[in-house]
Amino acid sequence: xxxETERELFALxxxxxxxxxxxxxxxxxxxxxxxxxxxxxxxxIESGKQLPPADVLSILxxxxxxxxxxxxxxxxxxxxITIADVSASNHSILLDVLRTRRGRWNETHxxxxxxxxxxxxxxxxxxxxxxxxxxxxxxxxxxxxxxxEASFLLGSSLLFVQEYQQAEAxxxxxxxxxxxxxxxxxxxxxxxxxxxxxxxxxxxxxxWYAKNAVETFHRNLDFGRYSKSLGLxxxxxxxxxxxxxxxxxxxxxxxxxxxxxxxxVDRGRIEATLAGILAHLExxxxxxxxxxxAKHTSASxxxxxxxxxxxxxxxxxxxxxxxxxxxxxxxxxSVHAAELTNxxxxxxxxxxxxxxYLPDEDERLQAAKQAYEITAGTNLHIEHALAAEVLAQIYExxxxxxxAIHYQKVALQSYRDYIEKNSMFKGxxxxxxxxxxx
Numbered sequence: 272x273x274x275e276t277e278r279e280l281f282a283l284x285x286x287x288x289x290x291x292x293x294x295x296x297x298x299x300x301x302x303x304x305x306x307x308x309x310x311x312x313x314x315x316i317e318s319g320k321q322l323p324p325a326d327v328l329s330i331l332x333x334x335x336x337x338x339x340x341x342x343x344x345x346x347x348x349x350x351x352i353t354i355a356d357v358s359a360s361n362h363s364i365l366l367d368v369l370r371t372r373r374g375r376w377n378e379t380h381x382x383x384x385x386x387x388x389x390x391x392x393x394x395x396x397x398x399x400x401x402x403x404x405x406x407x408x409x410x411x412x413x414x415x416x417x418x419x420e421a422s423f424l425l426g427s428s429l430l431f432v433q434e435y436q437q438a439e440a441x442x443x444x445x446x447x448x449x450x451x452x453x454x455x456x457x458x459x460x461x462x463x464x465x466x467x468x469x470x471x472x473x474x475x476x477x478x479w480y481a482k483n484a485v486e487t488f489h490r491n492l493d494f495g496r497y498s499k500s501l502g503l504x505x506x507x508x509x510x511x512x513x514x515x516x517x518x519x520x521x522x523x524x525x526x527x528x529x530x531x532x533x534x535x536v537d538r539g540r541i542e543a544t545l546a547g548i549l550a551h552l553e554x555x556x557x558x559x560x561x562x563x564x565a566k567h568t569s570a571s572x573x574x575x576x577x578x579x580x581x582x583x584x585x586x587x588x589x590x591x592x593x594x595x596x597x598x599x600x601x602x603x604x605s606v607h608a609a610e611l612t613n614x615x616x617x618x619x620x621x622x623x624x625x626x627x628y629l630p631d632e633d634e635r636l637q638a639a640k641q642a643y644e645i646t647a648g649t650n651l652h653i654e655h656a657l658a659a660e661v662l663a664q665i666y667e668x669x670x671x672x673x674x675a676i677h678y679q680k681v682a683l684q685s686y687r688d689y690i691e692k693n694s695m696f697k698g699x700x701x702x703x704x705x706x707x708x709x
Contacts, residue, residue, distance in 0.1 A: 279379040283319035283368050284361050285328065285343055290317040292335040303334060319368070322347075362390055366399070369406060376410035381417040388424045397428040404428065404441075419448035423460050430463055439467055455496075458487035462500050469507050470616075472650040473692050477507045498527040502541055509544065514552050521545045539568035539577035546584035555591050558584055579608035579617050586624055598628055606638075619646050619654040626661045636665050652692070656685035 293303050293313075304313040307327060315321035316331075323331065325347035332341045365383055372380070384407045392400040407421035426441030442464050449457050465481035468474070481504040488497035501524035508517035525541050533541075542565035549558035562584045569577040582605035589597040602625045609621040622645070625638035643658035663678035 282322040286319040292337040400428045416451040419451045494531040535572035536574045543580035550587035652689035656682045
């Protein structure tokens with residue numbers, strides 16, 4: 272049996288193909304429908320409002336000489352079809368149907384648009400996913416479930432291309448309608464908001480959303496996403512300086528991932544992050560063991576982010592061992608890997624480590640300048656403050672007082688910017704005049 276939604280979807284596809292074939296043959300609707308019924312029947316078929324019987328479609332196939340239409344006759348005869356079956360080989364047609372439709376959308380159009388949106392989103396074709404999600408929001412603004420899910424997909428697509436401000440607006444739209452979302456989508460929404468806010472350096476919010484994602488996926492026994500959300504939570508805990516919590520969370524993440532499957536890329540990133548956390552906790556033997564695992568995994572996966580994080584961990588390990596040559600080598604490798612990632616956070620982190628540990632002061636100065644420049648005007652307030660502090664210290668040693676004072680002021684302001692975003696004292700700070708800080 273063909274359910275109503277599938278019938279409507281099938282009617283849209285057949286109608287689109289009939290109309291395209293008729294136009295190519297330079298036939299009028301009356302000519303095409305001669306002997307089958309009125310011109311209005313062909314109009315109803317082409318608009319997707321009427322699904323033709325199998326025998327009628329067979330006649331249309333012969334008149335239009337369109338073999339693609341012939342493929343749909345057996346489906347009509349059997350009466351067995353699903354949305355996924357119909358749309359699997361017709362994504363571009365359905366997209367054109369939605370783009371060119373001038374009439375009012377109903378739930379079928381919303382379901383088709385959502386199905387397509389997930390298809391293009393999953394295949395990382397974010398511009399099309401974005402277009403579809405906007406269409407759903409515009410055509411079905413009062414249909415809360417469709418609007419909520421389209422907002423989630425819109426925000427997630429924007430997040431992937433690092434348009435964080437617009438992504439936040441769309442994801443928060445989805446959150447306001449979260450009760451209308453399936454729980455698995457709600458968990459993914461929490462995860463993406465956690466990721467967004469840790470990238471925006473609003474770690475308190477990031478922590479809250481990551482915890483909600485962990486709880487949601489655990490409750491649903493979705494262990495793949497549960498482990499992934501644990502990885503996000505562990506990284507946020509690390510950024511907040513809650514190192515023991517970060518270690519425990521990431522170790523649990525690694526254990527669960529091993530049982531339920533994990534990509535080499537994700538495994539390597541967990542190993543490298545754990546190595547760095549353990550090095551900060553001065554558990555150097557364990558840190559080295561995890562860093563060696565990450566080195567082996569990244570050699571297989573080729574993941575540059577893993578390599579960058581791994582080399583940063585090795586810097587701390589070799590620094591503890593007092594091997595200056597290996598420290599310098601690891602620094603240069605981390606800087607090179609970070610530049611290949613084109614990720615501001617990793618580049619800034621690597622350059623800051625270079626500014627602290629390279630033996631040559633000119634190299635340290637250049638590294639600090641690069642960390643300072645790449646974090647200027649971004650949400651990386653702490654990294655910007657640290658770069659400014661390093662520059663102030665170097666210029667003070669060089670007795671360049673004016674530059675040292677300038678960078679001290681910048682560092683202080685950047686720390687204030689961070690506190691303003693992450694502290695309960697935000698309201699008080701905003702009312703303090705700027706000169707009390709500078």
